[in-house]
Amino acid sequence: MPRGVGRIGRELRPELVWTKVANVPPAKANSSRAGVASIFDVARRAGVSTATVSRVLNGNTSVGSDLVARVGQAVKELNYSPNRVARSLRLRHNRVWALVISDIRTGPFFADVVRGVEDVAYEAGYSMFLCNADEDGGKEAGYLQLAAAENVAGVVLTPSGPGTDLTPVLEAGIKVVLADRRLPGRQADTVITDNVLAASDAVGHLLANGYRRIACITGPLTTSTASERLLGYRAALEACAVVPDVALTRSADFREEGGLLAMRELLSARPRPDAVFVANNRMTAGALQAVEEAGLSVPGDLAVVGYDEVPWAPLLRTALSTVSQPAYEIGHESARLLLHRIGGYAGAPRTVVLPTSLNIRASSAPRSTLPGSGPGPGPGRQSRAGARRRAAR
Numbered sequence: 001m002p003r004g005v006g007r008i009g010r011e012l013r014p015e016l017v018w019t020k021v022a023n024v025p026p027a028k029a030n031s032s033r034a035g036v037a038s039i040f041d042v043a044r045r046a047g048v049s050t051a052t053v054s055r056v057l058n059g060n061t062s063v064g065s066d067l068v069a070r071v072g073q074a075v076k077e078l079n080y081s082p083n084r085v086a087r088s089l090r091l092r093h094n095r096v097w098a099l100v101i102s103d104i105r106t107g108p109f110f111a112d113v114v115r116g117v118e119d120v121a122y123e124a125g126y127s128m129f130l131c132n133a134d135e136d137g138g139k140e141a142g143y144l145q146l147a148a149a150e151n152v153a154g155v156v157l158t159p160s161g162p163g164t165d166l167t168p169v170l171e172a173g174i175k176v177v178l179a180d181r182r183l184p185g186r187q188a189d190t191v192i193t194d195n196v197l198a199a200s201d202a203v204g205h206l207l208a209n210g211y212r213r214i215a216c217i218t219g220p221l222t223t224s225t226a227s228e229r230l231l232g233y234r235a236a237l238e239a240c241a242v243v244p245d246v247a248l249t250r251s252a253d254f255r256e257e258g259g260l261l262a263m264r265e266l267l268s269a270r271p272r273p274d275a276v277f278v279a280n281n282r283m284t285a286g287a288l289q290a291v292e293e294a295g296l297s298v299p300g301d302l303a304v305v306g307y308d309e310v311p312w313a314p315l316l317r318t319a320l321s322t323v324s325q326p327a328y329e330i331g332h333e334s335a336r337l338l339l340h341r342i343g344g345y346a347g348a349p350r351t352v353v354l355p356t357s358l359n360i361r362a363s364s365a366p367r368s369t370l371p372g373s374g375p376g377p378g379p380g381r382q383s384r385a386g387a388r389r390r391a392a393r
Ligand code: HPA
Pocket: 102, 106, 109, 180, 181, 219, 223, 225, 226, 254, 279, 280, 281, 308, 325
């Protein structure tokens, strides 16, 4: 079956219950059925977004007169006629949600969020299509336009950053719930965890276990999750009168590659960090690879606390301490709020904050319990592997 958002859009039929992964940039795939112009054709001809076309066609007065003229011209040239009967049918019967996730590969975290949404949707007789925005604002915007053009009943979104524009969906009257990440200034129901608190607990635990040169690898600072985890890291250090060293913080990409590169750099700092707090599971995997490459050991040379529980965290050679988030519940609660809105709830936007927990394991063991720990200078303390390497030099 050909992949593409346009095809998926055409296949969105209100009477069908289906779940679909849409993972193709919308721009490539919005072609119309042969001979019949679609809203995408009009948008392309006029050089505007589908949301603008729909605003013009709905008589929205906020659109500038030059855009109105361009859209009008394109409509005329393409002989475009929005199918009002089909539209009204869709309006009344659309049983589909769009779920726009920032990076589906952040497993199992986002997979669990998706599953939480799906369980509620399925129970309530909705299906959903899944869009992977890939931390890319442009791709995300395309998917939101698609959701508006398809007039889905609701959208659950993990926004890519402050540039995320909900206008196309909100103007189409579509209900939106934000999951996992806040959108500053945007009034929408939101389900999150307290990232500042969770990060400061994790770093506070490292401090309590005797670590002092604690590094932090966070994600893209445009995302609320990354910036709040960095805030929590700093708050914990400050609460212990440890002055945060900017040389010990990195903002990476929430992926393995970013974690690897950031950790390599951090390991070259002198004095070397004695611990690291890493703000998601993919970057933690990359950071652990860098530690391994450098021939260092955890926690002997470097204590580690990751973010997001992964099923294999306790199974690693050195079991990994993690901040565990209720990913399934984030999705489930987001979907419940969405259902409530679709059902007509018109109260003020709500923010639900779900609790996290800190799983303390061997990777952040107290310094005092580590082999070779003694009264000597902290960061110079070495693991047996480190001692072997030095002896071999
Ligand atoms: N991004 C990446 N990974 C994550 C996030 C996020 O917002 N939250 C939990 N893990």
